[in-house]
Amino acid sequence: MTNEDKNKKQKQLDQDRVKDQDQALTTNQGLKMAEDEFSLKAGERGSTLLEDFHFREKMTHFDHERIPERVVHARGYGAHGEFELYESLAPFTKANFLTETGKKTPVFVRFSTVQGSRGSFELARDVRGFATKFYTDEGNFDLVGNNMPVFFMQDGIKFPDFVHAVKPEPHHEMPQAATAHDTFWDWIANNQESAHMVMWAMSDRAIPRSYRMMEGFGVHTFRLVNEQGQAFFVKFHWKPVLGVHSVIWDEAQKINGDDPDFHRRDLYESIEQGNHPEFELGVQIINEEDEFSFDFDILDPTKIWPEEDVPVKIIGKMTLNRNVDNVFAETEQVAFHPGSVVPGIDFSNDPLLQARLFSYTDTQLIRLGGPNFHELPINRPVCPFHNNQRDGYGRKTINVGQVSYHKNSLANNTPKPVSEEEGGFSHYQGKVEGRKVRARSESFTDHFSQAILFWNSMSDVEKQHIINAFSFELGKCKEMTIREQVLEMYSNVSHELVSSVAQNLGMQAPKKKEITYTKSSPALSQANTTYKTDTRTVGVIAADGFPEELHRVINELKQANIIPQIVSDHQGRIQGKDGSELTVDDTFQTSDSVLFDSILITNKEGKTSLFSKEAPYFVKEAFLHYKPTGAIKEGTNIIQDLQISGESGVVKDDSKQFIEAIRKARFWDRSGKK
Numbered sequence: 001m002t003n004e005d006k007n008k009k010q011k012q013l014d015q016d017r018v019k020d021q022d023q024a025l026t027t028n029q030g031l032k033m034a035e036d037e038f039s040l041k042a043g044e045r046g047s048t049l050l051e052d053f054h055f056r057e058k059m060t061h062f063d064h065e066r067i068p069e070r071v072v073h074a075r076g077y078g079a080h081g082e083f084e085l086y087e088s089l090a091p092f093t094k095a096n097f098l099t100e101t102g103k104k105t106p107v108f109v110r111f112s113t114v115q116g117s118r119g120s121f122e123l124a125r126d127v128r129g130f131a132t133k134f135y136t137d138e139g140n141f142d143l144v145g146n147n148m149p150v151f152f153m154q155d156g157i158k159f160p161d162f163v164h165a166v167k168p169e170p171h172h173e174m175p176q177a178a179t180a181h182d183t184f185w186d187w188i189a190n191n192q193e194s195a196h197m198v199m200w201a202m203s204d205r206a207i208p209r210s211y212r213m214m215e216g217f218g219v220h221t222f223r224l225v226n227e228q229g230q231a232f233f234v235k236f237h238w239k240p241v242l243g244v245h246s247v248i249w250d251e252a253q254k255i256n257g258d259d260p261d262f263h264r265r266d267l268y269e270s271i272e273q274g275n276h277p278e279f280e281l282g283v284q285i286i287n288e289e290d291e292f293s294f295d296f297d298i299l300d301p302t303k304i305w306p307e308e309d310v311p312v313k314i315i316g317k318m319t320l321n322r323n324v325d326n327v328f329a330e331t332e333q334v335a336f337h338p339g340s341v342v343p344g345i346d347f348s349n350d351p352l353l354q355a356r357l358f359s360y361t362d363t364q365l366i367r368l369g370g371p372n373f374h375e376l377p378i379n380r381p382v383c384p385f386h387n388n389q390r391d392g393y394g395r396k397t398i399n400v401g402q403v404s405y406h407k408n409s410l411a412n413n414t415p416k417p418v419s420e421e422e423g424g425f426s427h428y429q430g431k432v433e434g435r436k437v438r439a440r441s442e443s444f445t446d447h448f449s450q451a452i453l454f455w456n457s458m459s460d461v462e463k464q465h466i467i468n469a470f471s472f473e474l475g476k477c478k479e480m481t482i483r484e485q486v487l488e489m490y491s492n493v494s495h496e497l498v499s500s501v502a503q504n505l506g507m508q509a510p511k512k513k514e515i516t517y518t519k520s521s522p523a524l525s526q527a528n529t530t531y532k533t534d535t536r537t538v539g540v541i542a543a544d545g546f547p548e549e550l551h552r553v554i555n556e557l558k559q560a561n562i563i564p565q566i567v568s569d570h571q572g573r574i575q576g577k578d579g580s581e582l583t584v585d586d587t588f589q590t591s592d593s594v595l596f597d598s599i600l601i602t603n604k605e606g607k608t609s610l611f612s613k614e615a616p617y618f619v620k621e622a623f624l625h626y627k628p629t630g631a632i633k634e635g636t637n638i639i640q641d642l643q644i645s646g647e648s649g650v651v652k653d654d655s656k657q658f659i660e661a662i663r664k665a666r667f668w669d670r671s672g673k674k
């Protein structure tokens with residue numbers, strides 16, 4: 001059964017794959033064409049004839065190639081994989097992909113940035129979308145989450161306002177994919193429920209090193225419902241096996257120029273190389289009777305459930321193991337919806353979630369051009385689907401038979417609803433009460449405690465990065481009043497934060513407020529994440545005459561699953577002193593140190609200065625970004641010349657220590673900027 005499910009999706013996708021190579025060129029009607037280079041003309045120099053159906057078909061199709069990009073999350077990249085359950089959640093849910101230990105469920109994941117357009121750069125300071133479609137044999141379950149566990153607002157009715165504020169300003173359409181402008185911060189200062197989320201957005205979480213190194217969060221409180229009909233509140237988490245890692249802002253800005261596709265390239269290449277990204281699925285569960293036991297409302301999407309209070313139970317692992325064949329057909333046309341649930345998973349009353357339950361179908365109607373988007377190969381469930389819905393743009397199913405209504409007698413009243421026992425979904429009968437109001441619940445009014453919790457949980461380096469981010473962002477705001485309002489707002493979070501930012505902006509810090517909230521949550525700090533060497537990259541600076549030793553070091557790096565890339569002053573091959581050769585991956589013209597996690601310097605044997613004038617800058621920049629910097633043989637002279645010898649994470653002629661430095665990733669105690 002398990003393999004059957006897995007194979008079903010695969011087969012379905014295989015059926016829809018078309019390989020055009022080695023085939024005769026035809027029109028869309030299957031007519032083989034004898035000519036595809038010249039349109040039909042009246043005479044060799046004559047005008048083109050209306051009769052040329054081939055030209056008109058080809059051009060019309062081309063003219064219609066673009067579909068509206070997503071209003072948000074336009075820039076994204078996806079991959080296929082599978083989810084395997086380690087531990088049954090049967091006491092809490094009847095969803096069979098979460099109860100049958102060892103069961104494998106096919107998945108498709110799309111990662112994205114939020115604010116930029118489809119062609120924007122990927123290292124924007126931004127939230128990342130982390131949307132997963134589980135093709136379960138009870139129907140599709142979409143976990144449409146982000147890499148941050150909270151959101152900017154509590155009620156979805158504000159979403160259009162927020163998105164208008166964050167997008168490029170309408171009068172001049174600037175800036176692209178950036179929050180560093182007046183309207184974003186104006187919205188923040190005037191909608192202070194955003195205080196907690198903005199702390200995340202100004203933190204290192206907003207500039208991930210890789211999609212493979214981000215956490216994912218379902219954000220909302222959902223419900224799990226077990227066989228007995230008992231319900232539990234739940235939050236979903238993805239934990240990356242490689243740990244949570246980020247780049248620093250200076251790198252992010254440079255990467256955006258050097259390689260605007262940095263994140264998709266990283267994902268694509270990792271999968272091609274067999275380094276399959278892995279994420280463990282975790283759940284936090286709260287019993288219904290404990291709904292009011294916390295100092296925040298568990299339905300408020302601007303609040304986390306601190307992991308130290310409600311532990312994350314790891315129940316399975318997702319492995320992304322296959323790149324798409326066609327980005328448009330799969331990644332662009334995939335349609336997620338938080339309302340796609342299976343029996344055993346249900347919604348809470350979180351007002352943000354409730355709004356999303358409306359928005360996603362609506363958006364697919366305009367984006368994918370009609371109501372039949374569920375028939376696109378990437379969106380089709382692996383289980384059969386039957387109902388009386390008919391027709392519409394782009395209908396693919398050829399429904400057979402006379403009857404397309406319910407109830408009927410002509411088809412024995414089929415297709416017919418089935419009972420819960422037979423797998424029918426029925427909504428959890430959550431209790432609702434109260435008057436119809438447009439209001440914020442009193443329990444949703446504490447906007448600052450968890451922003452403080454986040455700040456208190458950060459390491460000194462992370463705090464400094466947040467101060468830098470606020471200083472950059474507000475420094476780009478033209479209206480002084482906006483800067484003032486934001487500083488005033490964040491004086492409710494930390495005086496250290498606002499006074500440092502105010503100093504950078506040359507402004508007066510707001511008056512110090514008494515802050516009584518003192519809790520912290522170590523799980524929030526990236527300083528406490530997992531550190532591994534796997535798939536970390538090394539820019540190996542090497543040229544003709546490189547020492548024999550380099551081969552040994554490269555092998556050791558590869559054994560630790562580190563990826564060395566040879567950077568030299570020319571492409572092609574370089575020859576070592578012993579006559580052996582290495583293929584050059586990049587030159588100083590085609591790459592920069594920001595594209596690597598660490599740097600290893602070698603040199604021509606017997607030479608004391610580096611062979612290229614760009615190389616010292618390359619090394620110095622990596623050093624200033626706190627990256628592991630290694631040198632072997634004559635390369636160690638360069639370390640001496642650049643006056644970085646003896647600094648932490650600078651390793652001479654010791655590959656084991658260098659590999660250990662790569663595992664640590666950054667050396668924040670170096671002198672220089674952060």
Ligand code: HDE
Pocket residue numbers: 070071072073076110111112128129130131144145146151155156157159217218219220334335336352353355356359360363364
């Ligand atoms: Fe979305 N969101 N969103 N969102 N969202 C969309 O749907 C919306 C929210 C998220 O890779 C849109 O298909 C509203 C929270 C992801 O295809 C749209 C509200 C979270 C993706 C939409 C939210 C998300 C989207 C645009 C406030 C994290 C990309 C295109 C009530 C839990 C999915 C589309 C993909 C995409 C609406 C808030 C995550 C317009 C109204 C909170 C990962 O329908």
